Amino acid sequence: MDILCRSMLFEGKAIVTAIDCTETVETARRIHNTSKSATNALARVLAMGVFMSAGFKGLKHKLTIIIDGGGKGGNIIVCGDSGSKVRCRMDNPDCFSGEDVHSAQEVIGFNGRLTVIKDFGLKEPYNGTVRLVNGSVDADFAYYFTVSEQLPSAIATGVSLNEDGSVKAAGAVIVQPMPNCPPEIVETLVDVVKNFKDMDGIVATYTPTTLIEEYFGHFDNKPLQPTYPAYVCSCSREAMERILISMGKKDALEIIEENGKIEFHCDFCHKTQTFTKEDVEKIFEEADDKNNRSDNE
């Protein structure tokens, strides 16, 4: 089972997060049939989606990450719901389809932007956009946190693949000093972060718990409640029915007249929902009944 562990360091003056999202990334790989190179890049963005949606609470909190870097993989979108339930899509999951694993930078590109939208169900969603630093994910998100959220962050993502392209390990470590963190503690943390240059090797060796113990255990660390990430799509037949109703009966029946059916395809899980003429008539009948009932109440 995937896990995200967090610990307060130095009496809350800094926080470290370590993530194992191996199963989440492996699910994404199977759904989107990604090449080794695409998996390598997508895994890192997914890890950031896991990180950023971990603290979300309630059904209304939604995260969307959009990266349009101009690389071979095309645009990448990662969405997250509370408790690190994430899903993703990318334009070209089969890019660099050979055995060699190309860098995240080559897949993502670096001529473009990273956009983060956080919707807490309020009037206006929070929206932050930065230019990509180099398309490596780590530097791009570190820059985003510093500029858009005023939270200087050290980020290292790691991916290790098996021969057949399946995911052996994927994860990340994120270190964030709080605004009241004294410079000498920041310096100490900067030194520790230097250990994460080979993060691909580290995620294959350590679990989040052993990683925090090994590298941060002597910094008065206080573990917080863990989160359990997973690949979960939010699409459902009910949601598609709501889209149908918003289209209106006339337009819906016109499409059926033309195509014999209406199909909705989900880019995040590749499931297709098909509605026949009978389905559509039943859905509008039920919607009318519901409206009449609420009128009479």
Ligand SMILES: [Zn+2]
């Ligand atoms: Zn879906």
